[in-house]
Amino acid sequence: MDRHAYLILAHKNFGQLRKLIELLDDPRNDIFVHVDAKAKNFRQESLDGTTRHSRLIVLPQRFKVNWGGVSIMRSELALLKKATSESEYAYYHLLSGMDMPIKTQDEIHAFFNEHKGYEFINLWEFKKSTRSRFRYFTVFPEGEGKFRTRIINHIFKGLQMAVGFRINRNIDFRFGSQWFSITDSLARYVVEKENWLEKVFRHTSTCDEIFLPTLVAGTPFSSRLYVPAAVKNQKEVNMANMRFIDWTRGESVRHPWVFRAGDMSLLESVPHLWARKFDETVDNNIINMIYNKLKH
Numbered sequence: 607m608d609r610h611a612y613l614i615l616a617h618k619n620f621g622q623l624r625k626l627i628e629l630l631d632d633p634r635n636d637i638f639v640h641v642d643a644k645a646k647n648f649r650q651e652s653l654d655g656t657t658r659h660s661r662l663i664v665l666p667q668r669f670k671v672n673w674g675g676v677s678i679m680r681s682e683l684a685l686l687k688k689a690t691s692e693s694e695y696a697y698y699h700l701l702s703g704m705d706m707p708i709k710t711q712d713e714i715h716a717f718f719n720e721h722k723g724y725e726f727i728n729l730w731e732f733k734k735s736t737r738s739r740f741r742y743f744t745v746f747p748e749g750e751g752k753f754r755t756r757i758i759n760h761i762f763k764g765l766q767m768a769v770g771f772r773i774n775r776n777i778d779f780r781f782g783s784q785w786f787s788i789t790d791s792l793a794r795y796v797v798e799k800e801n802w803l804e805k806v807f808r809h810t811s812t813c814d815e816i817f818l819p820t821l822v823a824g825t826p827f828s829s830r831l832y833v834p835a836a837v838k839n840q841k842e843v844n845m846a847n848m849r850f851i852d853w854t855r856g857e858s859v860r861h862p863w864v865f866r867a868g869d870m871s872l873l874e875s876v877p878h879l880w881a882r883k884f885d886e887t888v889d890n891n892i893i894n895m896i897y898n899k900l901k902h
Contacts, residue, residue: 616703674750780819
């Protein structure tokens with residue numbers, strides 16, 4: 607029986623997180639959770655009773671995670687390191703605490719049994735502005751989500767452009783969705799490259815969408831991508847990572863659409879295995895509808 611590891615990045619809405627974990631609870635799964643250190647209202651006992659079949663491991667090491675920060679990459683690496691140290695899993699699935707499965711665990715495991723060995727990473731073609739994330743030294747890599755530090759970062763990058771200064775000149779960078787499902791061999795390869803990743807990305811911005819596609823490029827893993835071609839438009843929905851994310855209705859370029867109860871028939875119609883994103887403070891009804899449909 608192939609076992610899977612779910613890696614969850616959580617930062618708020620812990621009632622919603624409980625429902626997500628309950629839907630992932632299965633004898634074939636183990637669940638690893640990183641909770642943002644800024645979430646002062648989180649209590650680990652709030653997750654008591656969420657699993658009967660899966661091991662639930664909440665990482666004791668908690669990073670302060672900032673939008674666009676290197677802290678996101680570090681949190682993902684911490685999850686991968688913990689999971690690979692615990693067991694050998696057929697697949698490692700990275701989810702946000704604001705994601706939900708939209709297929710049963712039987713359907714999810716059947717899909718991966720049928721497509722064993724593929725890597726599920728959604729690649730995007732670069733936009734011109736994206737290259738500034740990694741070609742120029744970022745003074746405040748955790749500050750892209752804050753007005754003052756973002757302005758300082760942009761001014762300093764402008765000065766570097768003016769004098770022709772660049773970092774990471776000899777690296778072939780790639781771009782893609784943060785969310786992935788990868789095999790054990792790739793998961794261990796990523797963990798082995800932790801020092802290289804830290805050296806390359808510690809003074810970049812929004813590297814959570816760049817470090818894994820870059821690491822895979824030019825390796826044998828790239829020939830195992832389920833959808834090898836990069837899409838030109840990030841709003842294009844495809845099957846590359848099996849996550850249904852609607853960027854066409856998002857409130858901003860940074861955030862995808864938050865699903866509502868009226869989207870249930872749409873979510874039931876798509877072939878993807880998971881969807882994002884959901885927010886109990888926006889519409890808890892859709893979360894309960896999925897929970898009631900999939901919960902055994």
